[in-house]
Amino acid sequence: MxxxxxxxxxxxxxxxxxxxxxxxxxxxxxxxxxxxxxxxxxxxxxxxxxxxxxxxxxxxxxxxxxxxxxxxxGFIDLHIHAPQWPQSGTALDVPLAEWLNTYTFPLEARYEDQRFARDVYGSLVESLLANGTTTAVYFATTHLPASRILADLCLQRGQRALVGRVAMDSPETCPDFYRDPSARAAIEDTRALIDYVNGLPGNSGLVRPIVTPRFVPSCTDELLGGLGDVVGETGAHVQTHCSESDWAHGYGLERFGRTDTATYDAFGLLTRRTVLAHSNLITLDDMDTIVAAGAAVAHCPLSNAYFANAVFPLRESLDRGLHVGLGTDISGGPATSIRRTMTDAVVASRMREDGVDATVDPSRRGVAGSRVTLAEAFWMATTGGGVALDLPVGxxxxxxxxxxxxxxxxxxxxxxxxxxxxxxxxxxxxxxxxxxxxxxxxxxxxxxxxxxxxxxx
Amino acid sequence: MxxxxxxxxxxxxxxxxxxxxxxxxxxxxxxxxxxxxxxxxxxxxxxxxxxxxxxxxxxxxxxxxxxxxxxxxGFIDLHIHAPQWPQSGTALDVPLAEWLNTYTFPLEARYEDQRFARDVYGSLVESLLANGTTTAVYFATTHLPASRILADLCLQRGQRALVGRVAMDSPETCPDFYRDPSARAAIEDTRALIDYVNGLPGNSGLVRPIVTPRFVPSCTDELLGGLGDVVGETGAHVQTHCSESDWAHGYGLERFGRTDTATYDAFGLLTRRTVLAHSNLITLDDMDTIVAAGAAVAHCPLSNAYFANAVFPLRESLDRGLHVGLGTDISGGPATSIRRTMTDAVVASRMREDGVDATVDPSRRGVAGSRVTLAEAFWMATTGGGVALDLPVGxxxxxxxxxxxxxxxxxxxxxxxxxxxxxxxxxxxxxxxxxxxxxxxxxxxxxxxxxxxxxxx
Structure with a gap:
C-alpha cells in the first residue's frame, strides 16, 4: 500500500x-x-x-x-423504517391508517427492548450493504436507546446513514402504548440523539442525525413547532411523510386548511436538507414550495402501490427541477434493494402514463407524458439521492x-x-x-x- | 431405495x-x-x-x-418467449409494434442458427428450473430445427414444457427476413413439430406440442383456419396473444369487425386447452366466450406495464370462473421468476383498484374492488396454471x-x-x-x- x-x-x-x-x-x-x-x-x-x-x-x-x-x-435509499424490517414482505393487506395501528405501531413498540433492536438493526444494516445501499436514511422509533444503537451499528459497519428518532405525540392518533409522553419529551430526545450522533467517537460525518416528525397526523402543533426550532438551531436534516394517501393528505387539509407541504413549511421544517417521503398528492403549488426550499422527495413506488392511492407525479416534479431520490420504504415496500425500486419507478410511471382501466378511451385513460426511463431512475437512485441530501455522494x-x-x-x-x-x-x-x-x-x-x-x- | x-x-x-x-x-x-x-x-x-x-x-x-x-x-409459467431470453431486461422503451420490429423480430430471426438456439435455450431452461418453474409454456420461433432443439432440451433437463413453433405468415405485418413463406408451410411445420415432440424417445407426456399462431396481426385467415384444423384433428394445446395493447386489439377489430377472442373462436382456436396471453382489453362478452370454451388467460402484469396500455381485468375474470394463470412473458417482462410475477399481479391489481392520477377524485380514480391477494396470485401461479393447461400439476x-x-x-x-x-x-x-x-x-x-x-x- x-x-x-x-x-x-x-x-x-x-x-x-x-x-x-x-x-x-x-x-x-x-x-x-x-x-x-x-x-x-x-x-x-x-x-x-x-x-x-x-x-x-x-x-x-x-x-x-x-x-x-x-x-x-453505491445506492442511496432515502426512506427506510428500520424497526419494520422484521415485517418486510408481510402485512400489506390493509389501508395506511389501519396498517399503522394493526401491524406497525405494535411492532415499533417492541424496540423498548434493546437486545431486539440490536438484532434487527444489525440484520438490516448488513442486508442493505449487501445490496449496495451505501447511504441509508432511517426512521428509527421513539426509543432513544434503540435509536442510538442504530447509529452505533451504522458507524461500526461503515454505512453512511442519517438516523432519526421518531417524534409522535398526538393522543388523538397515536396509541397509548406507543407515543411520546409530551411534545417537550420528544423534542428533548430529538436533541439528545443529535448530540449523541454528532459526538460518536470516530464519526467524522459518516453517520448524521435527522429530525423526524412522523407525519402531520401524529404530531401536535407544539411538537412540529419545537422540532422546527431544533432544525433552525442545528441545521440538521429533516425527514417526514408528506401527502402520502388520501387519508393522510385529507387529515392535514382538514386540520390546518392547507397541504402537508405548506404545514411543514410553516413550522420551519422545509429546508434544503428536508426529505419528504411519498408526496403522491402534492399540488403544483406544493411543488413550487418544495423547489423554492430546495427540499427533496423520496419516491417510494412499490410502497405507494399498496398504501398511497395514486402515483407520485414524478415526471412533472423532475421537469420542474424538484429534487427527487428513491426510497424502498421498508416495510411499506416489500423489497430490500433500491435496484428494485428503480425498476418499480419506471413501471409506476408507465402505468400512470397509460392508465389502468381498459374500459376508458386511451386518450383519457392515463396522464400523457408521465414516463421516466431506467436511466432517469438510476440518476435518482444515485446522483439524485446525493443532491436530495446535499452530500457529495452518488x-x-x-x-x-x-x-x-x-x-x-x-x-x-x-x-x-x-x-x-x-x-x-x-x-x-x-x-x-x-x-x-x-x-x-x-x-x-x-x-x-x-x-x-x-x-x- | x-x-x-x-x-x-x-x-x-x-x-x-x-x-x-x-x-x-x-x-x-x-x-x-x-x-x-x-x-x-x-x-x-x-x-x-x-x-x-x-x-x-x-x-x-x-x-x-x-x-x-x-x-x-413448482411454479407454472404460462407465457415465455424462449428466443427473447438474451434480451431480458433490455429493449423496453418502445410500443409493442415497434418493439417487435426494432428488437424482437431481428433477434428471433437468429434462431436459424442451431448452435445459437442450443446455447440460449439451454441457458433458459436451466434458469427457469433454478427459479422453481417446473412447467413452462414456450413460444419458440418459426424455425422447426430450433423448435425441436428446445423440446429436446426440456426433455433432457426434465422440465415439463409445452413447446410451440411460432406461425406468422402475413406479408403486411411480418418482416421479409422473419416470416413463414406461406400458410401451408407454417401449417406443415406445425404438424411436423407436433409429430416430433409426441414421438420423442422417452417422452411420456412431459414435453408436449402447442399450436402457436403468433397473434391476429401476423397471421392470414388461411393460416388461422389451417391451424384451427390441426387443433381439431390433434387435440393439441393452443397458445397465442389476445387483445394485448390498444394497437393489437384495434388491428383485430378493424380487420375482422370483432375482438381477438371472437376471431380465435371462429377459427377453432379457442378450446379447453387454449392459453390466451395478456387479454387486457377483452370485453365482458369475451370473458363469457372464454369461460364457455374452458380456455385460459396467461396474465403477465409486468410485461403489461410496458406494452399493454391497461391492466387485465383480473378480478372480474376470476369472479366469473375464467381460468387464469400467470406468465413472465420473457422478455416483454424483465423478470425470470413467476414468484416475481405473483407480486406484480397483486401490485397491478392494487393500482387498478386505486387508480394512478392523483388529480382525479378518489371515487372515480380507479376500478373499485379490483384487488387480488397474494394468496390468489399464488393459486394462479400453481393450481390455476394446472387448471389452465388441463394437467394434474400445481x-x-x-x-x-x-x-x-x-x-x-x-x-x-x-x-x-x-x-x-x-x-x-x-x-x-x-x-x-x-x-x-x-x-x-x-x-x-x-x-x-x-x-x-x-x-x-
Missing part, C-alpha cells in the same frame, strides 16, 4: 452525471485518497492515465475489475466520496446473464439493474472503506 | 387448493410413486402417518426438510404430479429472513414469495425426478 493511503480501481464504470443519461466509461481509472474521496477519474485517453496506473500498480494499490465486473456508485467523479459497488455478471447460479455477442454497454447497464441480486454485488465501499467482499464465481 | 421406486418428503408444505386460501400443513408426509405422481399427502393426525413414515425411513427413501425449509408446488395432493420445490429460508447471504419469534406460517409464505431468489430454491422436482439440488447454508 502506498504511504499516503490512496488507492485506485480500474474498470468499466456506470454513473449518471446528468438526468436521463448513463455515463459509461470503459477502462476508467478511479483514484481515491486516504480520506475515501475520489481525487481523479481518468479515461484511457486522459493525460496522466498510464503514469497513474503504473504508479498504483507499483504501490500495490490498484484493484482491476475482472471480466464481467462493473463499477457502479457519482464516480472527483470531489465525491468513494461510495461504490462492483456488480459481477459472472456469479454462479444467477439470473444476471450477458450475451457478449449481442449486449451493448447500455444493455449491460439495463440487465444489471433488472436482474442483479445481492449475490452479484460482490464488493462495496463506503467513503473508501471496503464494507463487503464476497465471491460467487 | 424401496423396490417399487416410491419415496417420501416430510415437512411443512404450502399450496392452494382453493382460490384465495393458502393451505399450510405442518409435518406433512407426501408420498410419491415410481411414476412421479403423488399417492398420499398425510398430516400427522391422519391414519397411517406413523406407519408410512416408518416404512419410508426403513427403506431409506424419506427426505425430511431441515429447519427453515418449506415445500411448495397441488401437493394425491393424483397430482410431484412437481415441487424446497425453499430454504436459511441460505447464507439472502434477503429472505425470518424472525421465528414473530412470524406465523402465513408470514413465512408471504416472505418467501416476496423475498426468495433462485438461491433459496435449493431442490426442485418434476414428475418425481430431481432436477436441481444446491446448498447455500
Amino acid at each position: 502506498p504511504v499516503d493511503g490512496s488507492f485506485g480501481v480500474k474498470g468499466t464504470t456506470f454513473d449518471a452525471p446528468d438526468l436521463g443519461q448513463v455515463r459509461i466509461r470503459e477502462d476508467a481509472l478511479v483514484v481515491i485518497d486516504a480520506e475515501g474521496s475520489i481525487t481523479q477519474a481518468l479515461e484511457s485517453d486522459d493525460p496522466g492515465y498510464a503514469e497513474t496506473e503504473a504508479r498504483l500498480r507499483r504501490e500495490g494499490s490498484l484493484t482491476v475489475l475482472g471480466e464481467g465486473q462493473y463499477l457502479f456508485p 457519482l464516480l467523479s472527483p470531489g465525491y466520496a468513494f461510495d461504490a459497488m462492483i456488480i459481477d455478471t459472472k456469479v454462479e447460479d444467477s439470473d444476471l446473464l450477458l450475451w457478449p455477442s449481442l449486449d451493448t454497454g447500455s444493455d449491460v447497464f439495463e440487465k444489471s439493474m433488472h436482474h442483479a441480486t445481492r449475490r452479484n454485488v460482490v464488493r462495496v465501499w463506503v467513503q473508501g472503506s471496503e464494507v463487503r467482499s464476497v465471491t460467487g464465481r | 424401496p423396490v417399487d421406486g416410491s419415496f417420501g418428503v416430510k415437512g411443512t408444505t404450502f399450496d392452494a387448493p382453493d382460490l384465495g386460501q393458502v393451505r399450510i400443513r405442518e409435518d406433512a408426509l407426501v408420498v410419491i410413486d415410481a411414476e412421479g405422481s403423488i399417492t398420499q399427502a398425510l398430516e400427522s393426525d391422519d391414519p397411517g402417518y406413523a406407519e408410512t413414515e416408518a416404512r419410508l425411513r426403513r427403506e431409506g427413501s424419506l427426505t425430511v426438510l431441515g429447519e427453515g425449509q418449506y415445500l411448495f408446488p 397441488l401437493l395432493s394425491p393424483g397430482y404430479a410431484f412437481d415441487a420445490m424446497i425453499i430454504d429460508t436459511k441460505v447464507e447471504d439472502s434477503d429472505l429472513l425470518l424472525w421465528p419469534s414473530l412470524d406465523t406460517g402465513s408470514d413465512v409464505f408471504e416472505k418467501s414469495m416476496h423475498h426468495a431468489t433462485r438461491r433459496n430454491v435449493v431442490r426442485v422436482w418434476v414428475q418425481g425426478s430431481e432436477v436441481r439440488s444446491v446448498t447455500g447454508r
